[in-house]
Amino acid sequence: MPSAAQSPGVRKAVVIGGNRIPFARSGGAYTKSSNQDMLTAALDGLIARFGLQGERIGEVAAGAVLKHSRDFNLTREAVLGSALSAETPSYDLQQACATGLETVLGLANKIKLGQIDSAVAGGVDSASDAPIAVSEGLREVLLDLNRAKTLPARLKILARLRPKDIAPDAPGTGEPRTGLSMGEHQALTTAQWKITREAQDELAYASHRNLAAAYERGFFDDLLTPYRGLSRDSNLRADTSLEKLASLKPVFGKSLGAAATMTAGNSTPLTDGAATVLLGSEEWADERGLPKLATVVDGEAAAVDFVHGKDGLLMAPAFAVPRLLARNGLTLGDIDFFEIHEAFAGTVLSTLAAWEDEDFGRDRLGLSGAFGAVDRGKLNVNGSSLAAGHPFAATGGRIVASLAKMLHERGTVDGRPARGLVSICAAGGQGVVAILEAYPSAEGEQV
Numbered sequence: 001m002p003s004a005a006q007s008p009g010v011r012k013a014v015v016i017g018g019n020r021i022p023f024a025r026s027g028g029a030y031t032k033s034s035n036q037d038m039l040t041a042a043l044d045g046l047i048a049r050f051g052l053q054g055e056r057i058g059e060v061a062a063g064a065v066l067k068h069s070r071d072f073n074l075t076r077e078a079v080l081g082s083a084l085s086a087e088t089p090s091y092d093l094q095q096a097c098a099t100g101l102e103t104v105l106g107l108a109n110k111i112k113l114g115q116i117d118s119a120v121a122g123g124v125d126s127a128s129d130a131p132i133a134v135s136e137g138l139r140e141v142l143l144d145l146n147r148a149k150t151l152p153a154r155l156k157i158l159a160r161l162r163p164k165d166i167a168p169d170a171p172g173t174g175e176p177r178t179g180l181s182m183g184e185h186q187a188l189t190t191a192q193w194k195i196t197r198e199a200q201d202e203l204a205y206a207s208h209r210n211l212a213a214a215y216e217r218g219f220f221d222d223l224l225t226p227y228r229g230l231s232r233d234s235n236l237r238a239d240t241s242l243e244k245l246a247s248l249k250p251v252f253g254k255s256l257g258a259a260a261t262m263t264a265g266n267s268t269p270l271t272d273g274a275a276t277v278l279l280g281s282e283e284w285a286d287e288r289g290l291p292k293l294a295t296v297v298d299g300e301a302a303a304v305d306f307v308h309g310k311d312g313l314l315m316a317p318a319f320a321v322p323r324l325l326a327r328n329g330l331t332l333g334d335i336d337f338f339e340i341h342e343a344f345a346g347t348v349l350s351t352l353a354a355w356e357d358e359d360f361g362r363d364r365l366g367l368s369g370a371f372g373a374v375d376r377g378k379l380n381v382n383g384s385s386l387a388a389g390h391p392f393a394a395t396g397g398r399i400v401a402s403l404a405k406m407l408h409e410r411g412t413v414d415g416r417p418a419r420g421l422v423s424i425c426a427a428g429g430q431g432v433v434a435i436l437e438a439y440p441s442a443e444g445e446q447v
């Protein structure tokens, strides 16, 4: 019998736990922190929580959407700066806002195949420390200057500079192929699916209320390490109200006139933060006496043709989830927790509306009718990105760590392990989704 690590068969990948730093609105508490600082802090908090100082982990994978060129080896540098063994291999991965979830899925697959026994997945982003590039003209001049050998040659190159070349090239949330920001794209989708302002504000309000309640009951006590004076997500507004949300002016979709419904309150803010998740085989966790909260069951990715207007930019999960559930013989009714990333309230509500729509089910999903309805009492029950904020690549780790803990707390439902669905939309018209199940504590036993 080969050891589990050598077995070609599929084994379980378990979520042992997670750690993140509180998320901060950009321009706030983490303005002076780099991606590397924040990722190292989230990693060190995880190492301390699970006693992994000096351990050689199978692999660490993380990423950032907004990255300086000096961060070409961001995850490796964070590992070298952390308390893990320097012999821990690590790499960067990037799939826009789905980065964190994609690292979880890729590493879980390696554990399932016996290629590694343990892993840390994660992500980080800083909108405060966003990389600013120089213009094409200035870049050419700087590169030529580097090659020039004489002073006259350098002066001749410098003379090519024009005032417009000095302007910086700052990153935005624009889609390169359409020039529209993600907010503008979502505004069109929100209007297409006739999502009302009230429904969006109610979802945003529920996100703040649920996140505040989760903090109050200590849910985040073993999921979060305070950083730079913050012990809670700085975007959380426990005192917000539907009246306040209703008073905010639309910020996206102004060309829609009276149909513009998206505000700063029902859109995620630009955010800084980092999140990590510890994964392992059952044997690896048992050898160290570590908890096994949930198993990573399966994942799926989808992409839509938003460039030609076939589907909305952030609608890919509407296709990925039906494929994932069908492959696993499940329906929406079999899910106990829905973790649908709130890029914008309109994104979540458009996805739910599409699933409830007969024509979408028939014409776009190839079903006999509507895909189905999500029980709203099971949706983002501990808050989501509208309240916590959304440091792009860190969101997947936040969600997986929280969901694993929720599944562990729930234990079983009708005698089977509690089940959760993660759904994350991403720039470029993509989406990544996953199923997690509570790790069975003992045969049929409620945790």
Ligand SMILES: CC(=O)CC(=O)SCCNC(=O)CCNC(=O)[C@H](O)C(C)(C)COP(=O)(O)OP(=O)(O)OC[C@H]1O[C@@H](n2cnc3c(N)ncnc32)[C@H](O)[C@@H]1OP(=O)(O)O
Pocket (backbone or CB within 6 Å): 095, 096, 097, 098, 173, 182, 183, 204, 208, 237, 240, 241, 244, 245, 248, 251, 263, 264, 265, 266, 267, 268, 269, 270, 343, 344, 390, 392, 425, 426, 427, 428
């Ligand atoms: C990246 C991927 O791959 C996929 C994705 O996830 S897509 C999502 C990507 N993310 C984005 O595109 C970010 C979008 N967000 C933004 O660009 C900006 O946050 C924004 C344009 C929406 C707002 O920016 P802003 O104007 O600086 O907002 P901000 O000043 O914080 O808020 C405006 C007002 O609303 C108020 N407000 C915001 N949220 C509120 C709430 N929940 N309750 C009450 N008031 C609120 C603020 O207090 C502020 O009021 P004052 O003007 O009186 O101070």
